[in-house]
Amino acid sequence: MSDKEPIFVTRPVLPPLEEFIPYLQEIWDARILTNGGPYHQRLEAALCDFLGVAHISLFGNGTQALLTALQAADIDGEVITTPYSFIATTHSLLWNQLKPVFVDIDPQTLNLDPARIEAAITPATKAIMPVHCYGHPCDVHAIRTIADKHGLKVIYDAAHAFGVQDAQGSILKYGDLSVLSFHATKVFNTFEGGAIVSHDKETKQRIDQLKNFGFERDGSTVALLGTNGKLSEIHAAFGLLQLKDIGSALQQRQVIDQRYRQKLAAIPGVTCIEGLNESTANYAYFPILIDEAYPLSRDALFQHLQDKGIYTRRYFYPLISNSPVYCELPSADAANLPVATRVANQVICLPIYPGLSEEQVDTVIAAISEAGRA
Numbered sequence: 001m002s003d004k005e006p007i008f009v010t011r012p013v014l015p016p017l018e019e020f021i022p023y024l025q026e027i028w029d030a031r032i033l034t035n036g037g038p039y040h041q042r043l044e045a046a047l048c049d050f051l052g053v054a055h056i057s058l059f060g061n062g063t064q065a066l067l068t069a070l071q072a073a074d075i076d077g078e079v080i081t082t083p084y085s086f087i088a089t090t091h092s093l094l095w096n097q098l099k100p101v102f103v104d105i106d107p108q109t110l111n112l113d114p115a116r117i118e119a120a121i122t123p124a125t126k127a128i129m130p131v132h133c134y135g136h137p138c139d140v141h142a143i144r145t146i147a148d149k150h151g152l153k154v155i156y157d158a159a160h161a162f163g164v165q166d167a168q169g170s171i172l173k174y175g176d177l178s179v180l181s182f183h184a185t186k187v188f189n190t191f192e193g194g195a196i197v198s199h200d201k202e203t204k205q206r207i208d209q210l211k212n213f214g215f216e217r218d219g220s221t222v223a224l225l226g227t228n229g230k231l232s233e234i235h236a237a238f239g240l241l242q243l244k245d246i247g248s249a250l251q252q253r254q255v256i257d258q259r260y261r262q263k264l265a266a267i268p269g270v271t272c273i274e275g276l277n278e279s280t281a282n283y284a285y286f287p288i289l290i291d292e293a294y295p296l297s298r299d300a301l302f303q304h305l306q307d308k309g310i311y312t313r314r315y316f317y318p319l320i321s322n323s324p325v326y327c328e329l330p331s332a333d334a335a336n337l338p339v340a341t342r343v344a345n346q347v348i349c350l351p352i353y354p355g356l357s358e359e360q361v362d363t364v365i366a367a368i369s370e371a372g373r374a
């Protein structure tokens with residue numbers, strides 16, 4: 001073991017505690033703890049403003065938001081999705097009695113490969129649920145074209161994509177709905193939290209109804225099978241405080257991203273991943289792929305780094321399609337998913353978070369390059 005401080009793959013960003021006290025004081029004074037209170041309303045408005053989207057509905061976590069987004073889409077049958085994601089993506093389909101159909105990913109962006117979507121469409125297909133993996137935008141235009149041609153809805157799992165933009169603005173504007181996560185490990189966090197981005201007032205109202213047990217605005221009629229998806233005032237207040245520093249947090253991530261890219265480029269067998277579309281990134285993750293030109297296997301490197309006190313993650317390994325919940329699906333066959341299968345065996349996500357020092361980044365790089373020379 002190293003005698004240095006361990007380096008973790010991520011560390012939640014926390015503003016100074018004393019800055020949060022006045023927010024808490026306001027909650028204590030007003031005695032409004034939840035149910036869409038003043039902080040909840042302010043955070044929804046502030047996020048619409050910051051992200052440049054029309055409507056946001058806050059949720060207690062990203063998974064509840066995914067569940068409700070699919071419920072709001074009001075579909076049954078099959079949904080095309082990626083095996084290269086966090087398990088919540090597909091769980092949200094099963095909870096809605098929808099059948100996941102896995103389609104392989106693009107080897108460059110690691111996002112759902114639009115060229116392979118049409119072959120997976122059947123008369124039962126009702127929607128596509130792509131993931132902006134690592135915050136790299138999907139090929140949103142190709143996906144829209146396919147969806148329009150076949151009359152499918154598009155619901156983006158945008159859990160990684162907070163603040164990501166293309167030349168037209170927020171990538172959250174694409175698709176019928178986009179879902180964010182504000183979990184502690186994400187770029188912007190409210191401890192736990194999430195949101196659905198929608199494009200018109202009627203949809204936003206329906207989502208807000210679904211997340212509040214199905215109550216209509218009269219507060220008594222219940223015509224929909226809703227859930228409790230609400231975000232508390234404490235979480236919303238923390239989000240408002242967190243949002244103040246988001247610019248600096250994203251900038252610090254960018255500096256780390258550039259340092260890794262510059263120095264890792266020289267190491268044979270190590271490939272850095274980039275989003276293909278021209279976009280403003282959020283540097284949410286720093287995935288690298290380890291291939292045969294590197295002297296150690298991915299797992300040996302993972303262990304080597306851990307022995308040096310560097311805790312990386314094999315994210316996303318194993319594939320969703322390999323988990324016992326999904327492996328029996330016909331589309332889960334590894335032969336159907338060659339790119340995702342290869343990438344899941346090659347990927348390591350390196351530490352990246354605001355506050356990770358230059359020296360720590362260099363320690364990670366040195367550990368990879370030394371093991372690479374062994």
Ligand SMILES: *Cc1c(COP(=O)(O)O)cnc(C)c1O
Nearest residue numbers: 061062063086088159181182183
């Ligand atoms: C984090 C994450 C989720 C789930 O969000 P929670 O807020 O943890 O429920 C869903 N999909 C992806 C891709 C994620 O990374």
